Amino acid sequence: NFKLLTLPEQIALQIRQDIYNESYKKGEFLRETELAKRFNVSRGPVRQALSQLANEGLLEFQPNIGVRVSDHPSEEAFSLIVKLRRTIETFVIKSIFNKLNDSDLGEIEGLLEDVRESCESGDIHQLMLRDYAFHEFFVEKYGDKHILSIWSTTMSRMMMRYTRFADLMNSYEEHRAIVEAIRQGQKQKTVQAFQDNIQ
Known part of the structure; x- marks a missing residue:
């Protein structure tokens, strides 16, 4: 029943699941290089996946620092x-x-x-x-x-x-x-x- 996903969508799906099950904790920083190595891809698809998750509110970009898991809503x-x-x-x-x-x-x-x-x-x-x-x-x-x-x-x-x-x-x-x-x-x-x- 799963539709075909692009590479960035596949990566976003896995990271989203990791956030939901708290493999990545709120406030934790995610590194593009580590994720690229984990998924065996270049940094481009990882960057797209992180951008998608930031748009959803699961991640937030912090200038000159990186990308972190967002806090839970009040x-x-x-x-x-x-x-x-x-x-x-x-x-x-x-x-x-x-x-x-x-x-x-x-x-x-x-x-x-x-x-x-x-x-x-x-x-x-x-x-x-x-x-x-x-x-x-x-x-x-x-x-x-x-x-x-x-x-x-x-x-x-x-x-x-x-x-x-x-x-x-x-x-x-x-x-x-x-x-x-x-x-x-x-x-x-x-x-x-x-x-x-x-x-």
Whole structure:
């Protein structure tokens, strides 16, 4: 179910996962040369990956010092981020609902299956990435790069301090409710299922 990623996207995906599972701690500096050696690439793709993660808010550039892992959002900021993400996804699903076809539904069901596997195995860090991929499908389907960029920023910052995956099977049921509502062709029920899942 994973789309083909460019080299910088592959590197960004791995570093993002390392930040989520705290292999890289907040405040820790990342060195381009060390990352290039780790991924066996030149510094160009690493630089692109770091820039992407900085745009998402996971990293921050400090002039003449380097790139460090960002601090977690405050309670107030986190609350606002959740509202923003909910607004974006509500807008997106309302906009694309009537355009979803059988091929889309098949892909969505595959993404749901990935979420289920992660919930059953208890792999929270894998679940975070698969939850990201599930929701990303809908935002990408809308097809506006600016909205996708804003959304990915909210999603990444939420992931930095996510605790909702404590009840894994409940997380799966929330995603299953989204897919079931889409399958039934019930737009308002789908919107509500998205809103229930984003908190």
